[in-house]
Structures are given as C-alpha cells and as structure tokens.
Amino acid sequence: MAILILGIILFLGLHLVRVVAPAFRSGMVDKFGENGWKGIYSLVSIVSIVVLIYGWSISPTINLWFPPAGMSHLTVTLMLLSMICLAAAELPAGYIATKTKHPMILGVKIWAFAHLLANGDLASVLLFGSFLAWGVILRIALKRRERAGLVTPRAFVSAKYDVIAIGVGAVIWALFVWKLHLWLIGVAPIPM
Incomplete structure (x- = not known):
C-alpha cells in the first residue's frame, strides 16, 4: 500500500x-x-x-464496502461523459470547453467519482479519492487564478469541435467498454 x-x-x-x-x-x-x-x-x-x-x-484487497451491482452500469454511463470532456480538452474550444472551463479536470473528476461508486476496496478508494480531491483542489486554484487575472479562459472557436469531442469520446468509451478496459486494467467494466 x-x-x-x-x-x-x-x-x-x-x-x-x-x-x-x-x-x-x-x-x-x-x-x-x-x-x-x-x-x-x-x-x-x-x-x-x-x-x-x-x-x-x-x-492487498481490503474491502471497505461492497457496491451494489448496478453501480458498474452507472459508472460506465458516467464514463461516457468523462471521455467526452477529456476529448473536448484536447480540441479547440467549443461549447463544452467554454462552459466547463476546464474539461480535462472535469473529465478526471467524473472518472474518479464514477470509479469510487463501483469500487469499495481500500486501494481503489485511495486512488480514485485522491484523484477526485486533486481535481477539486486544482479547480479551486484555477478559479482563484482566473479571478486574479493570471489565467485567461479559452475562447469559443466553433461548435463543430463539440461534435468531434462527442464522437471521439463515444468511440474511446465504446472501445473501453468493449475490451480495452479488460486488456489494460484486467477488469471488465460490466461483469458478464
């Protein structure tokens, strides 16, 4: 540990x-x-x-709680939103990027929260809880820097980048649900 x-x-x-x-x-x-x-x-x-x-x-696997079976389905659903935010962060700004201000941080926070819902073991709680806390701290720090004029929010470019972010995020999400999560992490997102 x-x-x-x-x-x-x-x-x-x-x-x-x-x-x-x-x-x-x-x-x-x-x-x-x-x-x-x-x-x-x-x-x-x-x-x-x-x-x-x-x-x-x-x-070691130290279970703190046993999440209900439906949590894995909720996690998979939330991960679609996370992947879209992560894709939007890497593209020129559309509405997703300008409205969320920091889509990468939001994507990480959704990822961490979603995984906390589906995992009750100590190692997972430490990992995902830390990333969620990191995202919250980072967002607060960025808000303060924006108010102080040290950071300029991204300017809107085009809504076409939202369509691209949704498409790319959905494809990556589908690949993870299909087999990628199992291959990379060793766990199927939805137990069969």
Missing part, C-alpha cells in the same frame, strides 16, 4: 505544481530551460505513473 501512496503523492503532487506553485515551475524553467523542464516533468510523470500503477496492482 505504501508504494501506491508514494505513486499517488508523486503523480498528483507533480500535477499540482503548475497551478498551486507557479513560482516553483518558473524557477525550474529558469534553471533548466523550457524544454529541460518539460523533459524532467515528463520523466517524473512517467516514473510516478509506473509507481502508482505498480503500487495499485500489488496492494
């Missing part, structure tokens, strides 16, 4: 730096240059996600 907690702290701590401690990021860019910092950031991100995944995979 300690390796999982270490992975969570490394990954989420690193991903809070940019918003919660922008001076640290600026100092690192000054010291290593933009590309140097991006290289370090990417390397630490990869290492931390590997530690997190490994820690989760070796954690």
Whole structure:
C-alpha cells in the first residue's frame, strides 16, 4: 500500500505544481530551460505513473464496502461523459470547453467519482479519492487564478469541435467498454 501512496503523492503532487506553485515551475524553467523542464516533468510523470500503477496492482484487497451491482452500469454511463470532456480538452474550444472551463479536470473528476461508486476496496478508494480531491483542489486554484487575472479562459472557436469531442469520446468509451478496459486494467467494466 505504501508504494501506491508514494505513486499517488508523486503523480498528483507533480500535477499540482503548475497551478498551486507557479513560482516553483518558473524557477525550474529558469534553471533548466523550457524544454529541460518539460523533459524532467515528463520523466517524473512517467516514473510516478509506473509507481502508482505498480503500487495499485500489488496492494492487498481490503474491502471497505461492497457496491451494489448496478453501480458498474452507472459508472460506465458516467464514463461516457468523462471521455467526452477529456476529448473536448484536447480540441479547440467549443461549447463544452467554454462552459466547463476546464474539461480535462472535469473529465478526471467524473472518472474518479464514477470509479469510487463501483469500487469499495481500500486501494481503489485511495486512488480514485485522491484523484477526485486533486481535481477539486486544482479547480479551486484555477478559479482563484482566473479571478486574479493570471489565467485567461479559452475562447469559443466553433461548435463543430463539440461534435468531434462527442464522437471521439463515444468511440474511446465504446472501445473501453468493449475490451480495452479488460486488456489494460484486467477488469471488465460490466461483469458478464
């Protein structure tokens, strides 16, 4: 369990730096240059996600509760919304991106909340609960930075990007429901 907690702290701590401690990021860019910092950031991100995944995979199963059977269906449904938000975050701004302001953060929060509904073991609660808390903290920090004029919200470009986000999100979601989640995570999203 300690390796999982270490992975969570490394990954989420690193991903809070940019918003919660922008001076640290600026100092690192000054010291290593933009590309140097991006290289370090990417390397630490990869290492931390590997530690997190490994820690989760070796954690003992300690059940805190047993979710009702219908929770897996609700999780799968919520994941469609999550995938659409994640797709919208990677495209020029449509209504989804401008109305949610931070579709990547919203997508992660929906993903974490949905998985908390379907998983009652301690390792899952630590993992998904941490990501949900991270999303909430990050959104609050970004709201404060927007009010201070340090962050400019994305400007609307076209509604066609919403259609693309819905299509891409739905295709990725369908692939995960079909077999991808089973292949990557080892668990079928809807037990058969």
